[in-house]
Amino acid sequence: MRYSEFGLTTLKEVPAEAEIVSHQLMLRAGLIRRLASGLFTWMPLGLRVLRKVENIVREEMNRAGALELLMPAVQPAELWQESGRWEEYGPLLLRMFDRSEREYCFGPTHEEVITDIARRELRSYKQLPLNFYQIQTKFRDEIRPRFGIMRSREFIMKDAYSFDLDKDGMRAAYDKMHAAYSAIFERLGLTFRVVDADSGEIGGSRSQEFHVLADSGEDAIAYCDEDDYASNIEMAATEPAGGERPAASQDLEKIATPGAKSITALGEMLGIAPHQMLKTLIVEGDEQPVALALRGDHELNTVKAQKIPGVASPLTMADPAAIRTVTGCEPGFAGPIGLDIPVYYDHATADMADFVCGANEIDRHYTGTNFERDLAVPETVDLRNVVEGDPTPGGKGTLCIARGIEVGHIFQLGAKYSTAFGASVLDKDGKDRTLEMGCYGIGITRIVGAAIEQNHDDSGIIWPEPLTPFNVVLVPINMHRSDAVREAAEALYQELEKRGNMLKSQRGESGKGRA
């Protein structure tokens, strides 16, 4: 390809719309152009990279024995009603009507369609195991698209779905995908980590995410190099504190703390550290509000909190009116003493002594609070996000926290969809068996962004070799006044062109250097 024939436009200045480097560089290098919020055109240069990612993914999926097919992007509403997700998925699902008023959605994922295929096509255990995949455009009407290609509304995903006769088969299929995914990210030349994850909306039991490590990542992951532990911070468990609780040394005292509604404000006013305070959060519950108590320096983990019986899911902070009813005072001064609703204490609160907490009275806190004497000894639960230095669940190491970009997610689904759709086969004994499924996604478009986040410097993108749009850039110097240079460059160009993947810049003509 000659530069002069490639129609590349680049930008010197950083477009105002771009926040993170990958987005900025993709716009500047002319890889993508924005059409509307969360919608992008892949320009020729960018598409070359995208196709390379796609091909590597395709090759490894094929190698793992998966079968490529292509499902429609537009799906009838009935299928989604059958799985119950027409309601569940909410506004994320882009819905539309055809000319005869039949309702459809633009597929955000394809469990429904593939399970429909499975129930129609699969009759016998002899057809199993099977793993179908596609590389296709999805649409999710994200609440807030951002970071360019990283969280766009339309994007390309590789999604695979495995079908097995039993749980063991499903686990084997899952392990195979785990291995294939690792091979893919290794071939792509990316630094990544596999972490335990919450299976969320899609459902099922076990699930793991593949994260490309990058400071701009939207997810926090906790890992430990000493014992192989790695988990999304949403899921990383903390254990009950092992230590003894120190004896009370101070008296319980109610003090004036005017306007100190936050841990930081209170800390400054009293000159004490956040870990000596107890924060009490009031959240909505199924029947009545519920209080969650954490050490002041710890952060509430919403995924963990909403799994507690009686806590409303999705987790919602109680509104000021509800807080007033429950505590009898303005938000900011809630505390467990005298509180007449269920209180759940985080594990880490168990060995706190002489701590500060709200007094359920405006502008008042207690100091010198102690369990046993002032409060019942708490039954503790896991409520908080892990922090750097926490012990791993095995107890052998300590946790590090890193940021990651989720580029892959694998799930053991079980029979959630096959049951809903009646997808079953006959086994050896002629008995009807509901299929065990797994599903496996890779964000193809997101990988391009993630690769740039991880590989760039001040002068631009440094592609991992397998992703380069061009492998060789030929820059003839002074070609316009040396026939020898022209001929040699031309010969070299012809030779390289045969092998593909090269860009020739005619310097006298274009004046451009870096491609």
Place this chain on the structure above:
RNA sequence: CGGGGUAUAGCUCAGCCUGGUAGAGCGCUACGUUCGGGACGUAGAGGUCGUGAGUUCGAAUCUCGCUACCCCGACCA
């Protein structure tokens, strides 16, 4: 959806407060110079100032509505 912000040339922005002439740099076009480390000169093209109303003799500028985009929160490959 709640909170905050922005909208003027292809890109980055100034002009708006204090109404009257549409600006800069980069990019683009032409010509010339330069050509071993991201060039330079000269000339030029390019804008219904997001959109609709209002105020005014007169609106990019003041007022109101609408739309789009961006940032902070819930969601996810």
